[in-house]
Amino acid sequence: MTHVSLKNLSKIYPGTQMPALDNLSLEIPTGELTALLGPSGCGKTTTMKMIAGLLEPSSGDITFDGKSVLDEKPEDRGAVMVFQNYLLFPYMSVAENIGFGLKMRKTDPNQIKKRVGEMLDMVKLPDLGNRKPSELSGGQQQRVALARALIIQPDVLLLDEPLSNLDAHLRLEMRDLIRSLQQEMKITTIFVTHDQEEAVVLADKIALILDGKMKQYDTPQAFYDAPIDEATARFFGSQNFIHGSAKDGIFESSLGKISIPKNIKTGQGALTFRPENVQIQQDGSKDNTFTASVDNIIYLGTQTRLKLKLSDVEIDAIVNPREAQGLSIGDQINIRLPAEILWKVN
Amino acid sequence: MSTRKNTPLQSLRVLSGIVLITWLVLPPIPLAIWSFAKGWYFPDILPKRWTLNAWEYTFSNTAGVIDSLWITIWISLAATFLSILIGVPAGRALGMYKFKGKEFIELLILAPVIVPGIAVVLGIHSVFLFMGLTNTVTGVILVHLIPTLPYMTLVMSGIFANYDAAFEDQARSLGASPFKTFWYVTLPAIMPGIIVGGLFAFLVSWSQYILTLLIGGGRVITLPLLLFNFATSGRNDITGAIGMIYILPGIVILLLTAKHLSGRSGAVGGFGQI
Numbered sequence: 001m002t003h004v005s006l007k008n009l010s011k012i013y014p015g016t017q018m019p020a021l022d023n024l025s026l027e028i029p030t031g032e033l034t035a036l037l038g039p040s041g042c043g044k045t046t047t048m049k050m051i052a053g054l055l056e057p058s059s060g061d062i063t064f065d066g067k068s069v070l071d072e073k074p075e076d077r078g079a080v081m082v083f084q085n086y087l088l089f090p091y092m093s094v095a096e097n098i099g100f101g102l103k104m105r106k107t108d109p110n111q112i113k114k115r116v117g118e119m120l121d122m123v124k125l126p127d128l129g130n131r132k133p134s135e136l137s138g139g140q141q142q143r144v145a146l147a148r149a150l151i152i153q154p155d156v157l158l159l160d161e162p163l164s165n166l167d168a169h170l171r172l173e174m175r176d177l178i179r180s181l182q183q184e185m186k187i188t189t190i191f192v193t194h195d196q197e198e199a200v201v202l203a204d205k206i207a208l209i210l211d212g213k214m215k216q217y218d219t220p221q222a223f224y225d226a227p228i229d230e231a232t233a234r235f236f237g238s239q240n241f242i243h244g245s246a247k248d249g250i251f252e253s254s255l256g257k258i259s260i261p262k263n264i265k266t267g268q269g270a271l272t273f274r275p276e277n278v279q280i281q282q283d284g285s286k287d288n289t290f291t292a293s294v295d296n297i298i299y300l301g302t303q304t305r306l307k308l309k310l311s312d313v314e315i316d317a318i319v320n321p322r323e324a325q326g327l328s329i330g331d332q333i334n335i336r337l338p339a340e341i342l343w344k345v346n
Numbered sequence: 347m348s349t350r351k352n353t354p355l356q357s358l359r360v361l362s363g364i365v366l367i368t369w370l371v372l373p374p375i376p377l378a379i380w381s382f383a384k385g386w387y388f389p390d391i392l393p394k395r396w397t398l399n400a401w402e403y404t405f406s407n408t409a410g411v412i413d414s415l416w417i418t419i420w421i422s423l424a425a426t427f428l429s430i431l432i433g434v435p436a437g438r439a440l441g442m443y444k445f446k447g448k449e450f451i452e453l454l455i456l457a458p459v460i461v462p463g464i465a466v467v468l469g470i471h472s473v474f475l476f477m478g479l480t481n482t483v484t485g486v487i488l489v490h491l492i493p494t495l496p497y498m499t500l501v502m503s504g505i506f507a508n509y510d511a512a513f514e515d516q517a518r519s520l521g522a523s524p525f526k527t528f529w530y531v532t533l534p535a536i537m538p539g540i541i542v543g544g545l546f547a548f549l550v551s552w553s554q555y556i557l558t559l560l561i562g563g564g565r566v567i568t569l570p571l572l573l574f575n576f577a578t579s580g581r582n583d584i585t586g587a588i589g590m591i592y593i594l595p596g597i598v599i600l601l602l603t604a605k606h607l608s609g610r611s612g613a614v615g616g617f618g619q620i
Contacts, residue, residue, distance in 0.1 A: 054515045074518040087516040091534040100530075104521040152521060 002064045002078070002155035002188045004028040004051065009060035011046050020046045022212040023060070031186040033179070035203035037193055037235075043212045044192035048158050051190065052081040064155060075104070078155035084165065086145040088133035094144050095120070095129035101152035119147040123177065139170040143177070150181060157182070159191035163198045175201055196223075196236055208232055224274060229345045233272045240278075240315040241270040246344050254312055258288055259339045269344045275305070277341035278317035280324075284334040294331045297324060308335065374593055380586030400583035404591070411572060411588055418552065418568040421483060425490040425551040426544050429498040432491070433543060434536065437502020442511065455499050458492045466492060467560050474561060481563040489561045490554055494547035501546065505539030545599045552595055 006026040012019045021043035028034045036044040049055040051062055053074035061068050069077050080101070088097050096103075098119050099112040107115075120126050123143040133141060142165070149157060162178060163171045179202065182189050193199050199206045200220040208215045208223065216228040227233035230241060244253030245268045251258040258271065281289055295314070296307035304324040306317045317335065327333070380386060381400050383393035404411045439445075440452060458466060470489060471480065479485030513535070517527040555570045562568070569592050576585045 049515070052515075052519050054519065074515075075521045075523055079519070081516070081519040083512060083516060085512075087510075087513050089513065089517075089531060089534075100517070100522075101520040104517075104523075104526055148520065158519075 001030050001186060003030045003066070004156055004188055004190065005063045005066075006047070006051070007061040007063070009047065009050065009062065010058050011043065011050065011055065012058045019043075019058070019212050021050075021057075021209075024209070024212075024214050026207055026214065026217060028188060028190060030188055032204045033182055033189045033191070033202060035191055035193060035199035035206045036209060037196060037199040037206050038209035039235075040194050042209045044194075044209055045160060047209075048081060048160060048190065048192050051156065052079050052158055053077045054081070079158055080149040080152060080154040080156070081158040082145050082149045082160065082162065084161040086133075086141045088136075088141055088144055088148075090133055092133075093129065094125070094131050094133065094136070097133065097144055098129075098148045098151055100148060105152065115151055119151045122150075122181065123147045139166055139174065142166065142174060146178070146181070150185065150187075153185070154187060157187045157189040159189065161193050161195075161198075162191050163202070164193065164195060171198075178202065208235060210235070226343055227272065227345055230270060230272070233345055238272055238274060238316075240273050240275060241345075242272075242313050242315075243270045245269070246271075251342070251344070255290060255310055258337065258342070260342050260344070261339055264342070264344045267346075269346050271342050272345050273337055273341045273343065275316040276303075276318040277338075278308075278315070278319070279336040279338065280317075280319060281334040281336045286336055288338060289334050289336045292333055292335050294327055294329055294333060297327060297329060299324075308333075310335075374589070377586040377589040380582045381584075381590055383583060383586075386582075400581075400587045403584060404587040409584075410567065411569075411591070414567050414569050414572045415591065417483065417566065418570075421487050421490065421558075421566075421568060422548050422551040424487045425494050426547045428487070428491055429494045429547040430540055430544055433495055433498030433502050433547075434540065436495075436499045437504075437539070437543075438506045440499065441503035441506025442509065455496050459496050463493065464556050464560075467557050471560055480561055481565040483562075483566055485561045486558050486566045486568075489557045490551040492557070493554065494550045497546040497550060498543040501539050501543035502536065505536050509535060542603055545603055549596055549599060 004026075005028065006024055009021060009024045010019050011021040024043075024047060026034075036047055038044050046055060050057045053069070053072060057070070062070060064078070069079075088094075089100065092100070095113075095116050099116045102112045102115060116129065117126075120129055123146060125140060125143055125147075128136065128140065128144075133144065136144065142162070146162075159178070163174055166174055178189075191202065200223075203220060205217065206220055206223060207217045210231055215232050216223065218226075223232065223236045227236060227238070233241070242251075242253050242255060242258070244251050244258075245266075246252075246260060246264050247266050249260055249262045249264075251260045251264075251271055253271070260271065284291065290310045292308040292310045292315075294306060295309050298305040298307075299321065302321070303318050304321045306319060306324065306327070308315050308317055379393065382396050382398065384395040384397040384399065386393040403409050436455070440448065440455075467489060470492075474480045474485050474489070479488065513531050514527050517531045518524070522530065553570060554568070555574065558566060558568050558571060562571075569588065573585060573588045573592055576588060
């Protein structure tokens with residue numbers, strides 16, 4: 001139950017000019033699961049290590065419940081990090097690995113044994129205590145690493161790319177496990193990932209970091225519906241941008257006038273929308289309807305991706321395969337961009 | 347399964363086997379026989395008469411062999427201990443970090459293996475003389491570090507090149523102090539290197555002759571010095587007996603470390619640089 005706050009946190013590694021992390025400020029509420037999302041090398045693991053106390057920030061402050069923790073050693077901070085490659089100690093059994101944190105705290109051996117047993121049940125590996133880490137599968141190792149961190153009931157749990165080394169079905173299982181344990185123990189949890197999907201499925205809130213700077217800190221939904229700029233929208237998979245300027249519910253662009261929601265701010269920018277929200281229309285007379293030529297058709301099984309050209313603007317649309325039936329490259333179709341799916345980025 | 351054929355490679359293997367046995371296994375045999383012989387003259391294949399005289403003399407108080415054995419063990423153990431103390435951090439720096447002048451430092455560490463000991467020790471002798479370290483056991487221990495440290499450092503740099511320091515971060519994060527982190531996480535991981543490097547350092551120190559002679563100035567009589575005295579005075583029987591004692595640690599250590607010395611072990615990876 002700890003409120004973590006990062007204040008103007010920067011890190012410049014010795015011998016480099018570019019900051020690995022530039023002036024990051026972030027409030028992470030008690031008991032929430034927050035994702036630090038960004039491409040590799042954007043400073044997210046650096047941030048994580050600074051919170052854990054394994055790296056010293058060049059400037060800025062980190063506070064837990066309002067108290068600066070910069071002077072506290074990693075072993076005293078109450079923030080436990082689970083690394084991407086699990087780092088189970090190879091010379092110890094699974095049980096010894098899980099009990100490591102309690103042993104360092106000089107807990108009574110019988111008590112350790114009892115707690116390790118509980119943790120093994122909790123991560124659903126009840127009979128594997130005597131195995132060596134090398135005898136476990138990747139998913140099992142991940143769960144042992146999680147149990148080893150949770151057994152000491154940390155104030156803050158830090159997860160480095162928790163799902164990225166797992167295959168598809170294990171990811172879902174692990175995601176559910178992390179979420180349920182986190183909810184149950186109400187541990188303020190921060191995880192870093194380069195995979196927006198991983199962030200979306202796991203996090204309460206996402207902080208998107210691009211080039212060492214925080215772009216947007218919001219709920220997963222907001223990143224799809226209201227991205228702050230083109231780079232953010234692109235990171236979340238949107239390729240659709242129509243440049244122009246907005247005023248009083250009308251957007252002027254090379255495609256003509258487009259009606260937009262009233263609450264969109266006046267000014268220059270780009271309209272963006274999710275490819276899956278584009279509608280194919282038979283009748284071209286409705287508002288916000290445009291003629292498009294089909295440049296490419298990519299069949300993806302449960303959906304079909306269309307590359308469309310609206311005079312000089314190229315957009316992506318994702319439609320139901322039934323709707324795309326009978327279409328071929330070069331066809332002219334009518335598409336509609338309803339006002340409510342549109343959002344303006346700067 | 348492939349059948350074994352008498353290829354050229356196969357014969358080369360047999361030949362090298364013979365050479366190894368002739369050079370390494372056969373030489374101690376006459377030494378062993380001499381130690382029990384009462385005269386052994388050409389053209390006899392074995393001595394005509396046997397005796398335990400040489401062994402009795404060797405273990406007697408007048409011979410000084412036992413004193414010499416203890417001092418040799420003490421010097422070698424101390425040199426090994428100091429080598430580990432210095433070689434582990436040095437190997438960590440060389441194996442894990444990139445820094446300016448690293449190649450030069452690696453060359454410096456290798457230098458004692460390349461440059462003849464006698465050339466180095468003549469310079470050191472005058473320094474030690476000034477510091478009052480000549481003719482002392484301490485001086486001999488210190489001078490033994492010159493040949494032992496390169497082995498220790500190279501073995502440890504090989505170990506640390508394959509070592510992931512993130513384990514230490516993980517231990518700290520789980521609540522281990524720096525000392526406990528070293529004890530529970532680092533030490534088990536580098537133990538094979540410490541064992542192999544330490545045994546090498548011990549053997550290298552054990553077999554020093556010139557360095558001990560020059561720095562010890564005849565006051566510090568280690569086993570090889572004593573052995574040489576008897577060998578040059580023509581007492582083949584006593585030479586044989588002391589020689590037997592002298593080669594014992596080497597054989598024991600070889601047997602103990604055999605499994606660590608295969609090419610696949612990280613502990614000997616550093617030797618590639620020699």
